[in-house]
Amino acid sequence: MSPATITSDLPAAQQPNWPDRAVLDDAVAQLATYPPLVFAGECDNLRDRMAAASIGEAFVLQGGDCAETFVHATADNIRDRIKTVLQMAAVLTYGAGMPVIKMGRMAGQFAKPRSKDTETRDGVTLPAYRGDMVNDFAFTPESRNPDPGRLLRGYHTSAATLNLVRAFTQGGFADLRGVHDWNVGFVSNSANRRYEGLAHEIDKAMRFMAACGVDFEAMRATEFWSAHEALLLDYERPMTRVDSRTGDLYDTSGHFLWIGERTRQIDHAHLDFVSRIRNPIGMKVSDKADPDELLRIIDLLDPHREPGRLTFITRMGSGKIRDAMPSIVEKVRDSGAIVTWICDPMHGNTFESASGFKTRDFDDVVDEVRGFFEVHRSLGTVPGGLHIELTGNDVTECLGGAERILDADLNKRYESVCDPRLNHQQSLELAFLTAEMLSQRA
Structure with a gap:
């Protein structure tokens, strides 16, 4: 794969105010010489998997920080x-008898959009924290100054992360015969105990299959895809390469890239960028989305109506999804467009708790997922997946769940530098509840 040159005079929202253009140009030039993090053929395979999810033959699980x-x-x-x-x-x-497309919000999710360019504390105003690929979270002038060298560190950290992900998922760690081992090291709780019961059932099924002579070699590994928001164009553009097989362009920073709610203007640079690459792409869709504008965006991003090419990730809030989503889905369905619908039940349910922490209530998260399934069931369309902010750690960032995290508990292990995540137990709880919804989908 050879480097590609993508330029645009269109406005680009949510970009840092880099203090030294020459330093930025040097970092971008270095990125263009680095090896790809993913390959075109892998992206093509994921597009096929996403096509299966669009027609109900698979289910997407996107999760990470x-x-x-x-x-x-x-x-x-x-x-x-x-x-x-x-x-x-x-x-x-x-629980649902369906293949799951496993995708991490990882190996590239180092940038975040901000509502303001600056942040003020105790009368001191500094640049907003835009993610580690731009600046640091510490509230000092040195830390908050955008540093193009962080683009290079972001690449190397992504490469190291992907290397470990591939080792875990291809080297036997993901073997279904070790399904119990995935629970080792986590704190015992009701969700983990329920998972152990399911793992025991899987063990019984595996023993039965072994007795029937089934070859388990294919189960030693699993596909695991990387995904992140294509926000920093000074990172995504130099990571774009020309596929030697076809001459098509691929953003080799990740398998799946999505465009956020704040950068999906049809006449701006972000949609222009993803319209040129062949990766499977996603776009966040809120309750405020204009259905007619979405059809124009579909024409731009997926003019050939290719299954698996385009995913709409809805993020509306539990109190709005049942009212706002039907007209959007119906309009897209009636246009003949083929998109994969995924539910992000996190971003529309964020609020500030009485103690001052940004948080989400687990019950709201679950209710938005229920609303997502209900809307698709009523319209005869396909709920294709979940997009979750989660961690494997026992943090206390989202309220509720079986262990009933309260507002007073949030300060015990609130570790996120941006939005609150489901902890390990809450993530498992959500999986069990979603499996029940999937099993009832027909």
Whole structure:
């Protein structure tokens, strides 16, 4: 794959104010010489998998941090996130009898959009934290100054993360015969105990299959795809390569890229960028989305109506999804467009708790997923997946769940530098509840 040159004069929202253009140009030039993190053929395979999800033959599970950080990109943290996604996928697969497309919000999710360019504390105003690929979370002038060198560190951290992900998922760690091992190291709780019961049932099924002479070699490994928001164009553009097989362009920073709610203007640079690449792509869709504009965006991003090419990730809030989503889905369905519908039940349910923490209530998250399934059932369309901000750690960032995290508990282990995530137990709980919804989908 050879480097590609993508330029645009269109406005680009949510980009940092880099202080030194020459330093930025040098970092971008270096990125263009680095090896791809993913390959075109892998992206093509994922597009096929997403096509299956669009017609109900598979289910997508996207999970990972709201914003990855360099300091937390450790082997233990990456392993626990992978284990959590593998456990959730096992619950969904066994409970619903359906293949699960496992995708991590990882190896590239180092940038975040901001509502303001600056942040003020105690009368001091500094640039907003835009993710570790731009600046640091610490509230000092040195830390908050956008640094193009962080683009290069983001690449190397993503490469190290992907290397570990591939080792875990291809080297036997993801073997279904070790389904119990994925629970080792997590704190015992009701969700884990329920998972152990399911793992025992899977063990029985595996022993039966072994007695029938089934070859388990194919179960030693699993596909695991990387995904992140294509936000920083100074990172995504130089990571774009020309596929030697076809001459098509691929963004090799990740298998699946999505465009957020704040950068999906049809006459801006982000949609222009993803319209040129062949990766499977997604776009966030809120309750405020104009259905007619969405059809124009579909024409731009998927003019040939290719299954698996385009995913709409709805993020509306539990109190709005049942009212706002039907007209959007109906309009897209009636246009003949083929999109994969995924539910993000996190971003529309964020609020500030009485103690001052940004949080979400687990009951609201579950209710939005229920509303997502209800809307698709009423319209005869396909609920294709979940997009979840989660961690494998026992953090206290979202309220509720079986252990009933309260507002007073949030300060015990609130570790996110951006939005609150489901902890390991809450993630498993959501998987069991979603498996029940999937099993009733017909």
